[in-house]
Every structure is written in C-alpha cells, then in structure tokens.
Amino acid sequence: MKAVDQFQIRNWQPSDRTPVTNLIRSVLAEYHLDFEPAAADCDVVEVEKYYLTTGGEFWVIQQDDQLVGTGGYYPVMRGEKAVEIRKMYLLPHVRGLGLGKYLLQQLEQAIAARGFMQIWVETASVLTTAVKLYEHNGYQPASGVETARCDRVYVKQLTNYALDYSY
Template sequence: MHEQYRNYTIRSWQPEDRQAAAEVIKTALAEYGLGWEPDGADRDVLEVERCYVDRGGEFWVIELQGQIVGTSAYYPCLVGASAPDNRGEKAVEIRKMYLSRHVRGQGLGTYLLGALEQAIVDRGYQEIWIETASILTAAVKLYEESGYQPATGVETPRCDRVYVKVLSLDC
C-alpha cells in the first residue's frame, strides 16, 4: 500500500514505524481517558508482524511531512472452534484506526475507511467487524454513516460497541 490523500501519504507499516505508531495510538487514547494496554488490547501494535502481516492482514501508517500522524489496520478473523471471535470465514476486523488530533476533521478518517474497505473487498472478504468505545463519538458517527450495523460480541474490554458491515463484491 502506498497512496496519497491530499498532503498525506498512506503506506504499509515498516518495523521502524513501531514506536511512532504506538505513540499516535497512546496519545489518542489518552485524549479520551482510555488507557494504553501494551499487554492487552494494544499488544498488536507492538507485534505488527505476528498480529497482522503473518495473519494475512495489513497495517498502514499515515504520514504528513515525514511524521506519522495516524494508523489503520485489519486482519482476517479466526475461524473454527478455537477462534475467540468466530465471526465468519470471509470476515475481517478493522483495528487501530487512530489519527492525531491536529489532522482530524479533514476527511482523512472517511478516506481511510474507504481505502480499507476497498483493500478488503479486493482480497475477497465479505464482512467487516469493528469494535469501538462510545466515547469515540466521531468514530461511532463515521461507522454508522458508512453503513456499519450494531452487532453483539464485543471482545476488547475498553470497547462497548461492535459493528458489522456485509460487503457487496462490486464495491
């Protein structure tokens, strides 16, 4: 992945991005009174290779003038009896969609969600799941306005909402 949106570069994560990506997420969470959980919900940011790349997903960073100002990612949901999510064979979960405060409100989140959806459709997936917290009101609004439907089965302790969107393969 490597594309431009306005003055932003959206590209695939590289190992040297680990700390900067973690800082964007940690800072965004703190703004909303949510804790950084390096041994829990945020372990995947520190282990991108294992949690995304090796699992067949993608993790993107968003740069502005050479600085990482956002992240977005997805990975295929696990299937089978041992899978904690059991959300379907052709399902993915979008995760870690965070933007630094100074770049919010410019349409970047909407653009990122669309780019993620297109990448997911291109890989043949049919469902997208997203977990979020009610306090992240802009994210909740974005998901609901983008056709995501409330569902059940929240797995991340700091989240209290889960959404699903069934994709049309002609998106």
Template structure:
C-alpha cells in the same frame, strides 16, 4: 502501495515505525480517557509482523511532512463469515475533520474487498464519537459480541453476498 489524500501519504507500516505508531495510539487513547493496553488489546501494534503480516492482514501508517499522524489496519478474524476486523484506526487531533478518516475507511474497505472477504467487523467505544459517527454513516450495523474490555460497541458490514 502508497496512497495519497491531500497532503497525507498512507503507506505500509515498517519496523522503524513501531514505537512512533505505538506512542500515537497511546496518546489518542489517553486523550479520550481510554487505557492503552500494551500487554493486551494493543500488543498487536508492537508486533505487527506476527499480528498482521503473518495472518494476511495489513497495517498502514499516515504521514504528513515526514511525521506519523495516523494508523489504520485490519486482519482476518474467526467470527463472522470470511471476516476481517478493522483495527487501530487513529488520527492525531490536528489532522481530524479533513475527511482523512473517511478516506482511510474507504481505502481499507476497497483493499479488503479485493482480497475476497465478505464481512468487516469493528469494535469501538462510545466515547470515540467521531469514529462511531463515521462507521454508522458508512453502513456499519450495530451487533453484539464485544471482545475488547475498553470497547462497548461492535459493528459489522457485509461487503459481499454469496
């Protein structure tokens, strides 16, 4: 499934990536003053096999020069209509501002569409200004029903009509 964007390789997460991916996510959360919750909102990254693979979701990592620099994932959710939630879309500071986030979001959306889903949900925090701007510029509509304590925004995008 490897995808390439400039000097980045986006590939499926493997068990050997577990700690590095968890550390990357924790470092980005810390950078923005958000708490990492390994026993709560972030337990999925420590248990990708159960949280993503067994539910029909996917978890990707982004590599550059054999170093993990980002993550992106989605899995099916009960709310909404034939819906998934995009999760764990994090990039290290040194790789931001190159269009990688937009490329990742579009690649996730394309994969989600091919699997027959109708809606994509995303929870985020206002402090993640770049993410908020990306989602709003990509057709995501603000809605209600935040389920994650550190998040204060939730968005939905309908990708397929009945």
C-alpha cells in the same frame, strides 16, 4: 487539490513501531483510555504477528515526514471470510479533513480486493467521531464485544460491495 492529497498512506515498517505506539497511546489518553500493551494493544506491539503473517495489513499515514495516523485489519474467526478493522487513529490536528473517511474507504477497498465478505470493528462510545464514521458508512450494530476497553461492535457485509467512491 483535495485535503486528503497532502497525506501518504503506506505500509507499516519495523521502524514505525515506537512512533505508532506513541501515537496510539496519545490518542487514547485524550479520551481517558489506557494503552494496554499486554491486552487490547498487543497487536501494535507485535504488528508482524497479528497483521503481516495472518493476511492482514497495517498502514501508517504521514503528512510530510510526520506520522499522523494509523489503520489496519486482519482476518478473524467471526462470521464468514471476515476481517476486523483495528487501530484507526488520527492525531487531533488532522481530524475534520475527511482523512478518517478516506482511510476507512481505502481499507474497505483493500479488504474487498482480497475477497473478504465481512468487516467487523469494535470501538468505545467515548470515541464519538469514530462511532459516527462507522454508522454513516454502512456499519450495523452487532453483539459480541471482545475487547474490554470497547463497548460497541459493528459489522459491514461486503456482498455486492461497490468499490466506486466519490471524494
């Protein structure tokens, strides 16, 4: 059994709004970053508006009945046929199991299957594990950070994207 097999990735539901908000607020606080419901985190407060009605997806990750992570993407007007991956957060006790890499790969597969050509992601340098994850998975540094809390932006081209992964 692979470590990731103990987790379930499922679509966000309205009943997840408060638990998701609390999870993201908790992870941000670990890194001394503020939860910004009227700015950088407005998409979590209004998942329907930012993800579900725009052609994106927002997922939650569960272990047994506990919410342990989140991740999503939605189309953006950057580049050609582009999306931005957002809100990839995992609670501390599930980090280091390969779940972040697995989640990223699942998001990439879903994005590619919908015909998108580019993936953008913004992050903060203090999120060192996230920075390493993106850099080790083909994301190239770019310019044009749009989120005040972030100081890094990356892009990945999906042309000739291989959907075959070995875990």
